[in-house]
Amino acid sequence: MWGQNGTSVNEFILVGFTSHPTQQRLLLVLCLAISLATMLGNSLIIILIWVDSHLHTGMYFFIGNLSVLDMLFTIITVPQMLVHLASGVNAISFNRCMAQLDLSLSCGMTECFILAFMAYDHYVAICHPLRYPTIMRKQVYVKMAAACWVAAFFNSAALTAITVSFPFCGPNRINHFYCELPAMLQLACMDTYRAEVLIFALSVIVLMLPFTFIVISYIHIARVVLSMRSAKGRQRAFSTCATHLTVVTLFYSTIGFTYLQPRSKRAANQEKRAAVFYALVSPMLNPIIYSLRNKEVKGAFAKVMRKAT
Template identity: 45%
Template sequence: MAKENQSIVTEFIFQGLSSQPRIQTVLFIVFLVFYLLTVVGNMMIIAVFRADCQLQSPMYFFLANLSFLDICYVSSNIPQMLVNLLTEKRTISFSRCAAQMYFSLAFGITECFLLGVMAYDRYMAICHPLLYTTVVNRKTCTRMVMASWASSLLSSMVVNSLTLHLPFCGPHTLNHYFCEVTAVLALACADTALLESVIFIFSILIVFIPFLLIITSYAYILSTILKMQSAHVKSKAFSTCGCHLTVVTIFYGTAICMYMNPKSRSPQDRDKVVAMFYTIVTPMLNPLIYSLRSKDMKCALRRAMNRPKSLFI
């Protein structure tokens, strides 16, 4: 049953996180700090990876790509949100909203795939160490990263195309802080049941199946670690896996809550809070988690601080 046909929507108005000026000022400061921490922290990881020859391993190659992805991810939505917190007119054109929806979804899907690839890397390193350098070489790593990006860009294109082909004829108030697919879908003046089913199936393929593969990989990893005799080797293995598991738990936990619940049962105010975790909080925490929990990264940071010019060569 279509909604009442009004004027064709050419722009959307963000409802945002709050309409109170004082709260908006506080939120602006908080999210500006989050954004700067995310960009600076992830740029530092990329710079250290490029400058330190001791970090030229597949694990840190994937981490540097994850850091680049996180910078792109937060840059697709936070700048628009910061502008909206400072202005009374929180509008975005239909074409800009479509672009934001496409890139934010593509970056989110890429993160799902990349976290799965990183789990595979840890599985090979711990469970099959003799084959590791042969199987997980630089060429293979590059191909896996490129496949993650290509698959996500294509998947996002499919979902976006289906969403944007729906009629949008008002109201045009978007109950979100960025153009998120399910929020835009709620404004379509047509039956969206089929598209919601398609998005649910995509969620299973893109979110849930990689998550199960990660869990399976870590089941084998845990079994292998427990059989190790050396306490030092066990500690190092748990350390390298702990960083990745922490990121996976935060990112996948919130993404599954967001995309694998029927929309009719999922309050939009709750969706905004959940979305903040995988679009803002996780990218900010990634460099902190990896730099604080990884001994190799901490040593590399110390070496970089002793020769700061090397980071910019």
């Protein structure tokens, strides 16, 4: 695509955060604790949505999809990092790196699309409550989620194919803790300007179109909520939207820093710090955000605990 593939690199070295043994051990414990909390919290959300019939709605179906995505992203990125921190050997094979790139991109794109459809779900629930059961039928929101996964799969496959076509002839040190696209482009043995323009354009489409859809949805929601006469109704509507807006803010503020900046303004260490939030912190916080501000989730949890005891 971009010329002859002259790749001679069989493996990459993931630089990570530090090479100091004591700091590596501390990071190992911290990252292990975060990943376990992520898996436990998101598993709990999925179980609650599965067993409680009151949570069998479009909104909670999308929340379940987000929990699956958070768990998958953790499985894709964190175990490799933990192995590197424990062993001190930071090598990853070329094929494994490309697979990690493809899967992480797919998860990130799927989350963008899912968050947009969640905004639409809130819009229908608040602006057209009487029509909600008709508009957001099970067949509809299942197809929406399936479209998110399929669209993300093909987009990530296209970006990975572009990356694989680049010649990597050395150096092979990726200044990151997992194989992420912007960090890998810096190692290509060719001028990647055209490819970066294409990737930037795809990033704008994949990130900004769903974000614009979210903003438009909430403009309509705000207009309807502010026109409500009942203070209790306004409070309930804002509470329903607050969790989604919090997750959107956490996700877009960090991932946008990596993919929506011109190359000249990028700083590798800043990108790594931003990646920590959407790769480690955000997946751990999402189930906490949804459970703490959601009475139905807390009610489902209490019901499950009563049955367990």
